[in-house]
Amino acid sequence: MLDDFLARLNDQEQQRYQKLLRLRERGVEPYPLRATRTHTAREAIEAFTRGETVRSAHLAGRLIALREMGKLTFAHLQDGSGKIQLMFRRDTVGADNYARLLKDFDLGDFVGAAGNIVTTKTGEITLQVTQFELLAKTLSPLPEKWHGLKDIETRYRQRYLDLLSNETARKIFVTRARIITAMRQHLDAHGFLEVETPVLQPLYGGAAAEPFVTHHNKLDREMYLRIADELYLKRLLVGGYERVYEISKDFRNEGIDVKHNPEFTMMECYQAYADYTTMMTLVEELYAACAQAACGTRQVTYQGNAIDLTPPWRRVTMRDLVLETSGVDIGVYTDLPTLRQRIAALNLEIEPKPTWGKQVDELFKTFAEPTLIQPTFVVDYPEEISPFAKKKPDNPRLVERFEAFAGNLELGNAFTELNDPLDQYARFLAQAEQRQAGDAEAHPIDLDFVQALMHGMPPTGGLGVGVDRMVMLLTDQASIREVILFPQLRT
RNA sequence: GGGGCAGUAGCUCAAUUGGCAGAGCAACAGCCUUUUAAGCUGUGGGUUCAGGGUUCGAUUCCCUGCUGCCUCACCA
Numbered sequence: 001m002l003d004d005f006l007a008r009l010n011d012q013e014q015q016r017y018q019k020l021l022r023l024r025e026r027g028v029e030p031y032p033l034r035a036t037r038t039h040t041a042r043e044a045i046e047a048f049t050r051g052e053t054v055r056s057a058h059l060a061g062r063l064i065a066l067r068e069m070g071k072l073t074f075a076h077l078q079d080g081s082g083k084i085q086l087m088f089r090r091d092t093v094g095a096d097n098y099a100r101l102l103k104d105f106d107l108g109d110f111v112g113a114a115g116n117i118v119t120t121k122t123g124e125i126t127l128q129v130t131q132f133e134l135l136a137k138t139l140s141p142l143p144e145k146w147h148g149l150k151d152i153e154t155r156y157r158q159r160y161l162d163l164l165s166n167e168t169a170r171k172i173f174v175t176r177a178r179i180i181t182a183m184r185q186h187l188d189a190h191g192f193l194e195v196e197t198p199v200l201q202p203l204y205g206g207a208a209a210e211p212f213v214t215h216h217n218k219l220d221r222e223m224y225l226r227i228a229d230e231l232y233l234k235r236l237l238v239g240g241y242e243r244v245y246e247i248s249k250d251f252r253n254e255g256i257d258v259k260h261n262p263e264f265t266m267m268e269c270y271q272a273y274a275d276y277t278t279m280m281t282l283v284e285e286l287y288a289a290c291a292q293a294a295c296g297t298r299q300v301t302y303q304g305n306a307i308d309l310t311p312p313w314r315r316v317t318m319r320d321l322v323l324e325t326s327g328v329d330i331g332v333y334t335d336l337p338t339l340r341q342r343i344a345a346l347n348l349e350i351e352p353k354p355t356w357g358k359q360v361d362e363l364f365k366t367f368a369e370p371t372l373i374q375p376t377f378v379v380d381y382p383e384e385i386s387p388f389a390k391k392k393p394d395n396p397r398l399v400e401r402f403e404a405f406a407g408n409l410e411l412g413n414a415f416t417e418l419n420d421p422l423d424q425y426a427r428f429l430a431q432a433e434q435r436q437a438g439d440a441e442a443h444p445i446d447l448d449f450v451q452a453l454m455h456g457m458p459p460t461g462g463l464g465v466g467v468d469r470m471v472m473l474l475t476d477q478a479s480i481r482e483v484i485l486f487p488q489l490r491t
Numbered sequence: 492g493g494g495g496c497a498g499u500a501g502c503u504c505a506a507u508u509g510g511c512a513g514a515g516c517a518a519c520a521g522c523c524u525u526u527u528a529a530g531c532u533g534u535g536g537g538u539u540c541a542g543g544g545u546u547c548g549a550u551u552c553c554c555u556g557c558u559g560c561c562u563c564a565c566c567a
Contacts, residue, residue, distance in 0.1 A: 141517060
């Protein structure tokens with residue numbers, strides 16, 4: 001019931017509602033259909049600053065400050081372009097209108113105001129209002145003008161209030177948009193075709209992660225939200241496109257923390273007749289281009305660390321990096337038992353893992369990853385944890401794969417893509433074994449994908465870049481929630 | 492899932508050892524024709540996250556739950 005709803009309003013909302021009723025009684029529609037606008041706040045100020053005479057300008061926006069001084073009232077109007085001061089004189093707008101402004105208008109209301117642009121005694125460029133009207137009544141008060149909105153939960157749950165009152169929050173999402181635009185421009189300019197592949201999939205794959213499961217009613221079958229774009233994009237290379245990319249949401253059914261949101265944005269691209277070294281260059285160029293677009297420089301500060309994104313980035317093999325940081329040479333201890341013996345001999349505190357590849361990864365994550373502040377490509381990963389990458393000819397335990405890091409963030413992942421259908425099938429079988437052994441994140445076998453490879457895929461370099469992580473790095477945000485408009489909270 | 496911290500007016504925050512729950516902004520009633528977080532006078536506004544316990548008395552101490560943050564575990 002509407003009455004119940006109104007009864008639950010707080011006192012300030014009740015008062016605003018009474019004002020709304022008063023306005024309606026007088027025949028003023030508090031939510032008119034349309035508004036007239038000739039200038040944004042910025043346009044009006046810029047025109048005046050250029051020396052133009054600005055008469056009969058119609059502005060529209062939110063009333064964000066009201067300073068009543070008897071027969072004169074100053075206000076500030078905020079629109080999408082910025083703020084401008086309004087000046088209402090009782091003898092200019094009329095005594096009745098002036099009284100209504102003070103009685104029935106509230107901070108937060110959308111108003112239209114018309115008049116000439118002037119300067120005040122203090123020199124502020126100001127709209128001297130001759131006419132004004134209500135454009136949309138605001139029933140709930142906005143956060144306080146000076147301290148703004150600080151409560152983190154409210155900032156995320158009611159992001160509109162955060163955007164309204166926190167300039168830094170608003171800027172982050174403008175920067176995010178610029179970054180994604182720059183990314184598209186860069187890829188488009190390099191001959192990549194932007195494509196769209198299924199979000200809703202009969203079988204998921206392309207990453208080691210648990211999916212969100214859903215159900216198709218008419219087909220009466222399980223469906224999955226994608227965890228990666230990889231396997232569909234590579235089908236497109238079988239189909240003859242040589243460079244494709246997709247910027248899309250992926251979904252992973254995992255824990256939520258400061259670096260992980262269950263739904264996140266990934267850019268994946270694939271380039272025929274290229275390999276993972278091509279992808280390293282692409283990552284460097286992409287980051288340089290996006291940093292330039294977002295920050296105007298390639299030297300950024302992330303969480304107190306100066307980071308230089310200028311190519312070329314450091315390249316180091318996982319073997320060298322793990323040796324350097326943990327003392328374990330994975331080129332010498334090439335099976336699980338001897339690797340474990342070495343770890344024990346060095347008294348390293350590390351969780352035991354079920355396979356050599358996973359144990360190497362654990363060494364890397366524990367000892368090497370925390371040291372990666374400056375941009376770094378970590379090169380050549382264990383085959384067991386990389387089921388879509390080609391083996392190194394001189395060492396079949398390793399694959400041509402790299403991950404990119406900076407500021408302790410994992411920024412991207414790339415391979416020389418596996419295009420041997422029989423090897424791919426064998427990798428799927430190995431994954432199935434790990435799945436049998438209880439690894440919920442091991443890949444399901446995708447025979448349809450193997451079938452695609454049977455028809456031939458060219459030698460290919462493939463890359464995935466975490467867009468949210470890139471935005472974090474380029475806007476100096478420690479939490480992924482600060483770069484996602486509506487991050488996942490617990491409920 | 493484990494551990495730690497937090498939740499007080501619309502917003503930002505106080506509240507001594509357990510002793511009448513407060514301030515600024517916002518709101519309401521006034522004064523004020525050049526303000527900039529305008530100023531001045533006055534007024535109203537609280538399920539102190541929820542539920543239980545200890546106590547003469549709980550925002551404060553204890554227990555349970557909810558929510559958030561941090562951290563560990565987990566994490567292509």
